[in-house]
Amino acid sequence: MNTVSKKHQFKLEPKQPSQPPYKSVLLFIALCCILGLVAHWKGVDFLEMDDNGQPKLATSREKQMEQRLKRLQQCEQYVIRAKVSGYYPCYNCGKDTTIFLLAGEVWKYGVTIQGENKRYRKWLEKMNLQYWVQNRGTIQTCLRRETLKIYKYPLLPENLRRKPPLIRPPGNKIDL
Amino acid sequence: MYAPFVISSIADENKVGKKVDANNVLLIEELLNQHLKLSTYGEGLTGIAFVYIVTPPIDIIHHDEIIYRAKKKELYIEMRLPYEKVATASKAEVLQMMAQKYLQTFQDKSLWKKLKNFNCEGFSKDVQRLFEEQEWLNVVEFV
Incomplete structure (x- = not known):
């Protein structure tokens, strides 16, 4: 083999055994859980529980309603x-x-x-x-x-x- | 905008509101369009719309507002004239009030900060000069 071919010869390195993608899968699942919790929390922020444990409109949502009704009067x-x-x-x-x-x-x-x-x-x-x-x-x-x-x-x-x-x-x- | 300087009004259709009639509105609009070029003051603005609000205190729908549209380089302004003062003023005096309010708005330094690439100070000085030539700033502290 001449020097040119030696220079461009691919060096074959011994292969490292590939690790299963556990980490990335776990990370993906964790991210989905977090997003799901956030969505769930955001999705029902218009409802609250009253003292008897019954659902009622959240205070902020009720305020929005009152403001809208007031605007319709004016x-x-x-x-x-x-x-x-x-x-x-x-x-x-x-x-x-x-x-x-x-x-x-x-x-x-x-x-x-x-x-x-x-x-x-x-x-x-x-x-x-x-x-x-x-x-x-x-x-x-x-x-x-x-x-x-x-x-x-x-x-x-x-x-x-x-x-x-x-x-x-x-x-x-x-x-x- | 149909012209670099647009003047209009939101007013009650009664004796008081009609003092801000088309005549007064057009006088200011034509004067500004004939004598001023926005490009003189930089590239920041290509159009200014100024709308006078002449409605009684019961009106909660319309209020002073300044909207700067950076992409279109346009300024949209709604400014209220004091209704009680308009009620007792003549049409000529209302024109003075309109001129004063227009000038005051552009002399406000908080507006200068919002407008980039536009020489607000130079513009307000030229507006003042124009209005003074028309004798529209004779009566002080109308608004």
Whole structure:
């Protein structure tokens, strides 16, 4: 054998006897147990036991419920109006996707409650619109007012002028 | 945003709220868009939306808020005007209040810390100069 072949000759080392993967299996099982315990604990943190050993809502969960019920008592019904005369998106204009609104005309009616995702923000910043609060009250009152506004929209003078008039405001996709 | 400077309002649809009418809102919006360029103050912002809240104290839904969207480099601000003062002010005075509130918001150093790569100090000085030229900062301590 020459020096080159000697240099590149694979050196055969005696094989070490392979150890069974006990450690990694045990580690995996332990991890699963820990995760399972955490999931179990997290999964039922909305329940507690009362003094008689009966299940009841956890205090934190009950607080959430009270807060939600309180927010439903404090809602507002609003109208979004065009700030300037121009073209605005229209969801009720048939093939046309925009409609010309004069400044002050209605684009949409809606209801919002405290803490709710404020979708109106994107309308105010993406389009030339202003938000006007028309009514405040419980969710029932506000939804009722919103329904009346949407259904009676066709009778508004600004809409009766149009040919053809719209069934609902341009920005309201559905009746509700 | 439809323009670098967007001005709008959330107001009760009554005599008081209507003092923050489209006219006042548009005056401020047009002035800012005509005379200022956000890129002058750095790369940190491409749009500022400022929404005035003019609702009575019973309103618990709307409150002062500043939202910075770093990815879009946009700032969305909602700021309340004192309802009782708007109620007794004329439309011209309400315009002064709106200008003061806008300027005050950008003079607040806690906002400066939130905005990276934007020269808030320089911007607020230019806004002040513009509003002073319009004589919109004549009456002090309205807001």
